[in-house]
Amino acid sequence: MKQRQAPGTEEGWYALHDLREIDWDAWRAATERERERALEEGVEHLRSHAEVTDSDEGASTVFTVVGHKADLMILHLRPTLGDLDRIERRFESTALAGFTERASSYVSVTEVSGYMHEDLADGIDAVEDAGTRNYMQQRIYPTVPDAEHVCFYPMDKRRDPEYNWYDLPFEERKEHMSAHGEIGREYAGSVSQIITGSVGFDDYEWGVTLFADDPTEIKHLLSEMRFDPSTSKFAEFGPFYVGRQFPPSDLPAVFAGETVPTDRSGADAPAGSAGGEADTDGTDGTDSTDGTDDASTASKAGGSTGRPDTGGPAHEEVDAETLSGRLGRFGVDAAEFPEAGYGLLFLSTAEAGLLSDEVDGLRGNFDHYDTHVTTVVRADGGRTAVVSLWRNERAANTASGFLNDLPGVESGVGAALDAAGTDSGADTDEDTDDAAETHGTDGDDDIRGELADLDIYAGQPHGEDVYAMVLYSEADPDRLSADLGELRERFDHYDTHVKSAVYADEHAGDRSAVVSLWDTKGAADTAGTFLSELPGVVARAGEGSDFGTMGMFYTVDPAYREEFVDTFDDVGGLLAEMDGHLETRLMTNETEPNDMFIASQWRDREDAMAFFRSDAFRETVQWGREVLVDRPRHVFLA
Helix, strand or coil: CCCCCCCCEEEEEEEEEEEEEECCHHHCCHHHHHHHHHHHHHHHHHHHHHHCCCCCCEEEEEEEEEECCCCCEEEEEEHHHHHHHHHHHHHHHHHHHHHHHEEEEEEEECCCCCCCCCCHHHHHHHCCHHHHHHHHHHHCCCCCCCCEEEEEEEEEECCCCCCEEHHHHHHHHHHHHHHHHHHHCCCCCCCEEEEECCCCCCCEEEEEEECCCCCCHHHHHHHHHHHCCHHHHCCCCCEEEEEECHHHHHHHHHHHHCCCCCCHHHHHHHCCCCCEEEECCCHHHHHCCCCCCCCHHHHCCCCCCCCCCCCCCCCEHHHHHHHHHHHHHHCCCCHHCCCCEEEEEEEEECHHHHHHHHHHHHHHCCCCCCCCCEEEEEEECCEEEEEECCCCCCHHHHHHHHCCCCCCEEEEEEECCCCHHHHHHHHCCHHHHHHHCCCCCCCCHHHHHHHEEEEEEECCCCCCEEEEEEEEEECCEEEEEEEHHHHHHCCCCCEEEEEEEEEECCCCCCEEEEEEEECCCHHHHHHHHHHHHCCCCEEECCCCCEEEEEEEEEEHHHHHHHHHHHHHHHHHHHCCCCCEEEEEEEEECCCCEEEEEEEEEEHHHHHHHHHHHCCHHHHHHHHHHHEEEEEEEEEEEE
């Protein structure tokens, strides 16, 4: 019989869910002195563990439990089972323990599984992508969310004769969990979770702890998941415990029957606690394939004592028009991201290359959350900026604290981005609008429409738009090609990468061009931060002019190559006499001599369009149809 493949796992902190019943009869019969001593020792015990004074790292949190199954639940996360053993015994030595009885307990360990990434079988260090590695680390070393409500339950995967999870092939199990996670991601911002494995540790296989400010969101999430096959066919559940989080100092209020928490100001803190803008995924245990903690856990800023106290967003609030103008100066047009509801811009004194490395890991974590739109590094005029766009303000406020901790950050601003605000910001300053287009986009539908009316093909081969990032370098072309080759290997891991190549000036100019094509503008922008670190880079296409256009992938029939170059020289002479023309170069792919592009810089859009409308250009295009292997692709850089 063929043995099924077990997913690799990586473990982190050990977890103890300690469920206690209060002996109310003993409490009522106790003297006032006995009660005071029990509460004093209980508060001190819980506070010291919440502050993790007994260990270098971990977390502890206490909850009331609603219903008959228990009165209190204390969640401890620690590096070793020995730590949990010591915590249990220390509690029994307090006077408070005499007024409680253990209702239940659950022992497990935080984990991530191979359903999340196939390389996990060899350990987290074998996962090449830094963002994924960081995200996994956050799953196994979580920050306990600061949400008001909690729901804990253990669960198994079914092993019935008809529905046996462990008899399914690995790929089928992985597919189940991927679909399962899609449901959870719909609850981003309302439910978060901590997943722990308990095979060999307790009676079930996993423990699931859900956190939400609105308890009905937990109900809605679990109701939807009941209809998913990974649950309806393959899940078995233990008892459910529902409660509310409170600080250790409120223990006397719990015993007095008062409302807790007595001060919920902490609950209204920005979503820097892990209960805010969180993604939720497959809550059927470790088989989940996506992230669940809040964006705040994108960094282990909380250290060993739990969530960080950010003290609020780290940016200054400005209006949408002001932010749109500032984003434009760094080549980001917020109007191109209609799903973005809030934008952030942080300025740093650090070099773009250094900042890119830091942001790369942070972005990898942000991308696990549906509320994240894009985060990019941009450099302009000696300044470096980080732009981060989010679907809502609460998620952006969470990200703000982590962006503010990046190297060299001096200041940050943010604003709500509604349709009116974004448009007004883009239209109030024509220079700003143009600047937003100088970093390599192929998304100007107006120009495409004009060119289509002129029967000029405008860069949608096979129905696909592309976005171009083009930089010029004075480095030796061979060295440039070698260095780009290393980057290209990394780029090829992404489905959005179309092509990256080095092009040399056909007429032995002093510059080579690095061209990188992508399916999305965000991917092209991200690539630009890495490409800018290549040797000898001196400029980005579009810099120094208000408008630039680049004819891309002129694949020449080898029989006509020499004639094509000669004709370009003739056209170049014509261009030099046209109003608004700045420079035009014919560039050739270093490894494919028949692959060329023409980089043409113009003073403004109308000057370039005047050339496209000219009889000379029309005649050149008609001739080109005879000597080119395929239709040329025009990609606009302004």
